[in-house]
Amino acid sequence: MNNFYLYGRYISISFKSQLQYKASFLLQLVGHLLITVIDFFGIWALFARFNSIGTWQLPEVALFYGVINISFATADALGRGFDSMWRFIKNGDFDRLLLRPRSTVLQLLGTEFTLKRIGRFFQGFVVMVWSLTTLNVKLNLQIIWLLGASFIGSVALFLGIVIIQATLTFWTIESLEIMNVLTYGGVETAQYPLGIYNKWFQQFFTFVIPLGCVSYFPLVAVLGKDILVPLWFCYLSPMAGIVFLLVALKLWKIGEKYYCSTGS
Template identity: 75%
Template sequence: MNDFLLYLRYISVSFKSQMQYKVSFWLQFIGQLLGTAVEFFGVWALFSRFNSIGKWTLNEVALFYGIINISFACADALGKGFDSFSTIIKSGDFDRLLVRPRTTALQLLGKEFTLKRIGRLFQGIFVMCWSLSSLHIPLTFKTLWLLGTSFFGGVALFVGIVIMQATITFWTIESLEIMNILTYGGVETAQYPLAIYSKWFQRFFTFLIPLACVSYFPLLAVLEKEDVFLVPLWFCYVSPIAGIIFLIVALQLWKIGERYYCSTGS
């Protein structure tokens, strides 16, 4: 509980520091909002030309688009400290974190809460609400459970991926840009139903990186199309747990990386 209160204190300090320059914040917010709006415009242009992708309509794909962007926006804001970990390693500032009486993971999560990500967050919420409204999906307990667990599972998954990227930096020093295939590439992938991809691709993002478990399966139940992927209905309700498990594994790997660390020698 003490760690949780400390983390809230970290966020409060981050808010105050970023709001010192309000014009800069609002410009970044608008930039994020317009940038993600252009992304959805691309999805809309695709459907305006072809009407549907297989059995999927724009309204249905918009639900996938909305929930994955909401999850990624929050994860991106939370994981900024891990995302910039290579600079901390090279400057030797990680030594300072090691001598403090708190876990390094907590300190990096609290390093910066990036407010400008709420531009993507708001845009994702708007698209998701439009999708639910146009599909006439009522906000029952079942729907709220599926959307809520999908959100939390997605946040946990993306934070876990960023932590793994930072963990590799203990050995490589430089952050590997190839990991962006799983972060930004994962967002692009999950904006569409997984059924449209080839089988090996579906297996990769189901069993190795459980992107399908946190996004695709629960939304199949929301749309009442779980038979498309031949999964039992009960699995759609519990599959987002895979994102939390992925985060726990990433934190364990982070501890292994910490034991390997031997400072910069500066």
């Protein structure tokens, strides 16, 4: 409970610092909102030209877009400290985290909760609500479970990817940009149903990076479309994101053992 209290204090301080310059904060928030609006406009233009992608219509794809964007916005806001890990390594500031009587994971999670990601979250939420309304999806307990599990699993998955990226800096010092293929590239991939991609691509984002487990399978069940896996699997598959996060945290602990200070 003390760790939860400390994390709450971290977040409170982060909020206060970001709101010191309200005009700057509002401009950044609106900027993130407009960027994601333009992003969805591109998807709309694609469907306006071709009407459908296979058997998928715009409102159905919009559900994938909405859920994955609110999930990524949340994970991006929570994991900003890990995204800046290379600076801690290069400047030797990670030594300070190790000297404190708290987990380095807790301290990095509390470094900054990026409020400007609210713009992306809000836009994704609006698109998701529009999709559910257009498709006449009734929010019963099963649908709420599938949407909630998909959200939690996706947040855990993206946090896990960011933590693995941060872990690699113990050896590489600099952050590896190739990892953005799995973060931002993963977001772009999951905005569309996984079934439209090649077989090897589907397998990679199901068994290696379980993006399909946290978004595709539960959301297909929400839409009531035919799928090759049992229905019960769709209800449980988002847990793969939590398992991925736990593995990432284990790798983080291993990486810490190999940390060498700057020597300054």
